[in-house]
Amino acid sequence: MSNEINIMIGGEAGQGVQSVGFLLAKALTRWGYHIFADQDYESRVRGGHNFFRVRVSDSPVEAINETLDILVALNKETIDLHRREIGNVSVIIYDGEKIPGLEGKNLVNVPAERLAKEAAGDILMTNTVALGVVLGLINYEFELLGELLTGFFPGENGIKNVKAAKAGYEYAQKLSAYQKKLTRAGDSRRMLLDGNEAMSVGAIAAGCKFMSAYPMTPVTSVMEYLAARSEEFGIVVVPAEDEISAINMVVGAAYTGVRAMTATSGGGFCLMVEGIGLAGMTETPIVVIEGQRPGPAIGLPTRTEQGDLDFVLHASHGEFPRVVFAPATVDDCFWLTMKAFNLAEKYQLPVMIITDHYLANSYFTTDKFDLSKVTIDRGLLFTKSTPGVEYKRYAYSESGISPRAFPGNKDALVVADSDEHDEAGHLIEDAETRKKMMDKRFQKLSQLKQEIVQPRFYGTEKADTLLIGWGSTYGVIKESIDLLNKDGGSYSHLHLSQIWPFPVEAVSTAMKNAQHCYVIENNATGQFAGLIRRETGLLSTGSILKYDGRPFTPAIILRELRK
Amino acid sequence: MPVKMEDYNGLTPAWCPGCGNFGILSALKNALVELNLEPHNVLLVSGIGQAGKLPHYMKGNVFNSLHGRPMPPAIGAKIANRELTVIAISGDGDGYGEGGNHFIHAARRNHDITYLVHNNQIYGLTKGQTSPTSDIGFVTKTTPQGGPPPINPITLAIAAGATFVARAFAGDIDYLSSIIQQGINHRGFALIDILQPCVSFNHKNTYQWYKERVYKLEDEKDYSSSDKSAAFKKAQEWGDRIPIGVFYREDKATYESAFPALGKTTLVSQPIETLKAEKLLAEFF
Numbered sequence: 145m146s147n148e149i150n151i152m153i154g155g156e157a158g159q160g161v162q163s164v165g166f167l168l169a170k171a172l173t174r175w176g177y178h179i180f181a182d183q184d185y186e187s188r189v190r191g192g193h194n195f196f197r198v199r200v201s202d203s204p205v206e207a208i209n210e211t212l213d214i215l216v217a218l219n220k221e222t223i224d225l226h227r228r229e230i231g232n233v234s235v236i237i238y239d240g241e242k243i244p245g246l247e248g249k250n251l252v253n254v255p256a257e258r259l260a261k262e263a264a265g266d267i268l269m270t271n272t273v274a275l276g277v278v279l280g281l282i283n284y285e286f287e288l289l290g291e292l293l294t295g296f297f298p299g300e301n302g303i304k305n306v307k308a309a310k311a312g313y314e315y316a317q318k319l320s321a322y323q324k325k326l327t328r329a330g331d332s333r334r335m336l337l338d339g340n341e342a343m344s345v346g347a348i349a350a351g352c353k354f355m356s357a358y359p360m361t362p363v364t365s366v367m368e369y370l371a372a373r374s375e376e377f378g379i380v381v382v383p384a385e386d387e388i389s390a391i392n393m394v395v396g397a398a399y400t401g402v403r404a405m406t407a408t409s410g411g412g413f414c415l416m417v418e419g420i421g422l423a424g425m426t427e428t429p430i431v432v433i434e435g436q437r438p439g440p441a442i443g444l445p446t447r448t449e450q451g452d453l454d455f456v457l458h459a460s461h462g463e464f465p466r467v468v469f470a471p472a473t474v475d476d477c478f479w480l481t482m483k484a485f486n487l488a489e490k491y492q493l494p495v496m497i498i499t500d501h502y503l504a505n506s507y508f509t510t511d512k513f514d515l516s517k518v519t520i521d522r523g524l525l526f527t528k529s530t531p532g533v534e535y536k537r538y539a540y541s542e543s544g545i546s547p548r549a550f551p552g553n554k555d556a557l558v559v560a561d562s563d564e565h566d567e568a569g570h571l572i573e574d575a576e577t578r579k580k581m582m583d584k585r586f587q588k589l590s591q592l593k594q595e596i597v598q599p600r601f602y603g604t605e606k607a608d609t610l611l612i613g614w615g616s617t618y619g620v621i622k623e624s625i626d627l628l629n630k631d632g633g634s635y636s637h638l639h640l641s642q643i644w645p646f647p648v649e650a651v652s653t654a655m656k657n658a659q660h661c662y663v664i665e666n667n668a669t670g671q672f673a674g675l676i677r678r679e680t681g682l683l684s685t686g687s688i689l690k691y692d693g694r695p696f697t698p699a700i701i702l703r704e705l706r707k
Numbered sequence: 708m709p710v711k712m713e714d715y716n717g718l719t720p721a722w723c724p725g726c727g728n729f730g731i732l733s734a735l736k737n738a739l740v741e742l743n744l745e746p747h748n749v750l751l752v753s754g755i756g757q758a759g760k761l762p763h764y765m766k767g768n769v770f771n772s773l774h775g776r777p778m779p780p781a782i783g784a785k786i787a788n789r790e791l792t793v794i795a796i797s798g799d800g801d802g803y804g805e806g807g808n809h810f811i812h813a814a815r816r817n818h819d820i821t822y823l824v825h826n827n828q829i830y831g832l833t834k835g836q837t838s839p840t841s842d843i844g845f846v847t848k849t850t851p852q853g854g855p856p857p858i859n860p861i862t863l864a865i866a867a868g869a870t871f872v873a874r875a876f877a878g879d880i881d882y883l884s885s886i887i888q889q890g891i892n893h894r895g896f897a898l899i900d901i902l903q904p905c906v907s908f909n910h911k912n913t914y915q916w917y918k919e920r921v922y923k924l925e926d927e928k929d930y931s932s933s934d935k936s937a938a939f940k941k942a943q944e945w946g947d948r949i950p951i952g953v954f955y956r957e958d959k960a961t962y963e964s965a966f967p968a969l970g971k972t973t974l975v976s977q978p979i980e981t982l983k984a985e986k987l988l989a990e991f992f
Contacts (some may be wrong), residue, residue: 170784173992335992341991345984349984351979351981353787374966374968377968377983377984380786380968385812388776393782396772396779396780396783396784397783397784399783400784400788400791401973422772428768438751498892513988515985518981550788551747552768552790552791553745553785557746557768560771561769561771569919570763640880683926
């Protein structure tokens with residue numbers, strides 16, 4: 145049995161819920177624990193109810209555990225909303241001087257605001273006191289916490305934070321309310337990062353030099369991450385006037401020869417759709433991150449959903465080849481972003497990375513990415529001209545791929561057109577050239593299909609029931625499989641992180657091996673089940689769908705399957 | 708070897724005989740030759756409309772983009788390789804209608820791009836519908852009762868922060884060429900609104916109509932293109948007399964010059980240094 149605790153910090157926007165939660169996760173990562181942390185927040189800067197939930201375990205964790213051991217309530221609403229999630233051996237830390245008149249078991253009154261004022265002279269440090277309390281309760285090494293805080297908050301502010309944390313830590317050590325102490329889980333050093341960070345670093349490592357975007361939850365931090373490292377890594381980030389401009393700038397930069405990307409959510413992607421078609425027609429390599437949130441229209445801006453699958457698969461009028469990735473883990477976020485740039489340039493087409501709030505903004509621990517394994521493939525490039533032969537951007541070839549030249553080359557004028565065009569890039573109207581150009585673009589698929597990222601299969605091929613998922617639900621389905629099989633069930637798991645081109649063989653085989661297949665998706669209409677049916681001709685037994693804007697948990701999947 | 712007009716010869720235009728676009732094409736080629744710019748160092752980014760076809764009828768690197776979008780790809784390209792001479796080519800529907808937002812923000816950010824807008828006050832490609840610059844009351848197929856007042860691209864550009872704002876007339880090729888040369892030489896965003904007669908669909912704003920009205924700003928005594936208030940005032944003149952020339956000009960840092968990432972060399976020539984990302988990974992521990 146693994147050693148695990150679950151901690152939630154809840155409060156209003158502006159109370160520092162996110163920073164305390166993150167520091168808690170970071171502290172325990174440094175103690176050798178595996179972490180999964182998700183956050184739930186409202187679309188407001190102050191007030192409302194936000195929480196940050198940290199799952200701490202000595203074995204790998206990649207999903208939410210609904211049971212809580214420690215609840216830190218920075219406001220009363222947190223207690224009212226989350227009380228029922230508290231397990232048997234758990235505590236609710238609250239400030240009785242701020243939230244008077246509470247009664248009930250498990251309540252532990254810590255005068256956090258007063259301690260912050262006394263120790264650090266600043267009630268803004270109340271959240272840091274709370275951090276100290278939690279880490280004091282589980283017997284964390286204070287020295288490590290001090291290091292963490294001075295590293296996170298520079299200068300004087302760091303010293304004040306250490307004082308506040310110490311006050312909370314020492315207060316907690318005198319309490320007898322919570323007996324589940326932890327010790328260092330080992331010396332393994334792991335990274336703690338969220339999906340957006342993994343995609344951002346993936347883009348930088350892949351040599352992305354240009355990004356244009358318009359901020360949009362849940363992927364705004366990708367743009368901010370690249371902008372903050374602009375000078376160091378030679379990246380230009382242009383905050384565009386709108387998403388139409390953003391994607392068209394990206395196409396222009398990519399045409400000129402740099403690796404270029406944008407990131408948005410469904411609403412912004414609506415505006416970008418014409419640019420996807422432009423990249424398709426002009427065979428310009430671009431990478432687009434689409435971080436889903438519940439739609440349509442403004443929807444639920446800060447929540448999660450997998451409702452844009454069909455949209456991304458079919459975005460733009462007309463027909464052209466494209467690639468769609470759906471990362472399943474933070475490792476995927478890094479490696480598939482990397483691969484997205486390579487495939488985009490190798491096959492000269494748009495590559496979309498479809499993720500969601502849940503993966504983009506949840507923190508996971510993982511081993512360090514091995515950068516020596518990163519490859520950069522810029523595809524077929526024009527090298528030198530044959531005397532008397534003019535360069536043709538869209539020259540016909542067996543593979544359908546034409547060598548790229550970039551503007552500024554004295555041996556090659558690069559002519560690209562959004563109209564249907566001839567080999568030289570000039571607009572045409574005749575039927576024969578139209579057909580040949582369509583065939584040329586689609587010819588690229590035959591090679592592209594050789595390098596589809598194959599689905600992950602978990603469990604045994606003899607299992608009765610196959611659970612199928614895509615994208616961010618990987619961790620939660622995998623854990624559900626373990627729980628079901630431990631309980632005498634016979635389940636296996638197939639999970640896709642490349643949606644298009646679709647891995648027909650792998651999905652068909654796995655489905656035919658199972659007696660029942662359930663498709664699990666965070667949407668209302670079972671879009672992925674529909675795609676499977678279209679591509680394989682196979683029907684699933686049923687779907688488990690969730691479209692309330694909240695992520696799945698293993699408990700929810702188990703409940704649904706037992707219905 | 709100096710650049711010659713023949714170096715810029717392209718495909719045969721598919722425009723109507725007598726189209727104002729012919730004058731613009733000649734003036735642009737002439738300007739590039741005069742400036743001795745070689746085609747491979749020039750990038751022509753166009754939108755959609757009769758103007759959007761222009762790059763195909765000459766030589767250079769070409770990105771013929773979507774309707775209303777010549778500006779964003781031109782910006783992406785200029786940032787990727789600032790050594791290119793980037794010329795965006797648009798029309799009144801493309802640039803002031805579909806691409807209106809990009810126009811405003813490109814002017815504001817002062818990208819080092821020359822923006823030629825072929826302004827014929829009518830939609831030609833779709834055969835005669837009202838445009839954002841059609842004169843008030845002008846009757847077209849989509850405005851049988853006459854249309855609303857036009858947009859004023861000159862005042863709009865000045866207000867948005869453009870650092871070079873000019874108007875020229877397609878019927879005066881030499882003067883248009885000189886304005887284009889000044890626009891290309893200007894460091895920053897240069898709007899050149901070009902009065903372009905449409906011989907098929909605009910029977911009001913004809914060559915003759917313009918010839919009777921246009922006059923050059925440099926012939927105006929005491930007009931200074933560095934005076935923003937005077938430029939605003941002059942830009943509102945439209946009727947019996949229509950000013951052409953440079954309305955406004957100022958020196959201001961370009962967007963491309965403000966990026967430390969672009970300090971040493973062009974973006975496109977910077978190497979991909981994957982292993983440098985190690986230090987980013989270190990921050991996650």
